[in-house]
């Protein structure tokens with residue numbers, strides 16, 4: 280069990296925030312499949328306080344996904360504090376601050392990973408957000424700007440001193456983007472120095488790696504990103520493995536049913552047209568490693584409407600079932 284501030288989670292597994300992926304439909308799916316906590320994608324604090332319609336739509340939630348962590352990004356303490364107030368009012372159970380995003384557009388505005396170059400700004404933001412919200416507060420960081428200078432431990436300590444309830448560390452430097460390997464030794468270093476829970480993140484791409492990260496670093500929780508895209512079953516698989524139960528791979532029928540459910544939830548949430556486009560991308564992950572998947576992917580790249588996509592999906596899975604794969 281993992282406790283963040285006053286909030287007791289069902290288990291130690293957390294779905295990572297991922298822009299374009301961790302929308303409400305996906306969060307509902309992974310929650311049902313065992314995630315102890317789900318997180319929204321990063322939401323612009325500026326957009327929230329200006330009441331921008333699209334930004335506010337990211338706050339849409341459902342009781343079945345709770346507890347919900349809402350991640351905000353920005354560079355101005357007062358704006359972040361006001362945004363935190365808005366997300367709490369909208370029902371966030373945890374406020375999470377993004378201090379690691381390497382995307383140019385975010386960095387250019389002094390937010391995300393850019394904050395790791397300014398401890399004073401880190402202090403001001405965490406202090407201001409802490410003051411403005413009563414729910415548990417977490418901060419997601421990288422170990423620093425570039426590999427030659429890790430500021431992981433001092434940044435995490437500073438965040439703890441400013442009153443945060445947990446720190447998540449993804450141990451790739453901002454300049455690395457997503458290249459190279461996550462250096463789990465950094466997670467261990469941070470864990471050793473902090474009193475609040477430390478959540479490790481990075482390269483947990485199969486169930487055994489989650490247990491390995493926990494064992495190797497002593498972290499209190501493990502956050503999973505890419506390992507859950509296309510395999511939302513990973514959370515249940517990890518819990519089974521932890522309890523010594525055999526890991527179950529989803530059969531074809533189960534996989535097809537889940538894909539259809541994902542598609543249905545997306546259609547309800549964003550409309551059929553946009554759902555078809557999003558689903559085309561997700562199907563690349565859902566069919567990874569299945570026979571004839573590259574042919575199937577080629578086939579669906581040009582499909583724009585919902586019904587044709589569902590037919591292609593049905594046909595693909597029927598073929599696999601006929602071949603008794």
Ligand SMILES: Cc1cc2nc3c(=O)[nH]c(=O)nc-3n(C[C@H](O)[C@H](O)[C@H](O)COP(=O)(O)O)c2cc1C
Pocket residue numbers: 295296297298299300319320321350377379380419449480481482483502503504505506
């Ligand atoms: C498509 C994509 C979108 C992401 N969006 C966010 C985001 O909105 N906020 C954030 O803190 N991290 C974001 N990340 C980073 C992940 O949360 C995570 O830190 C990273 O993928 C490493 O974990 P993994 O190896 O388990 O995927 C994103 C990653 C991916 C692949």
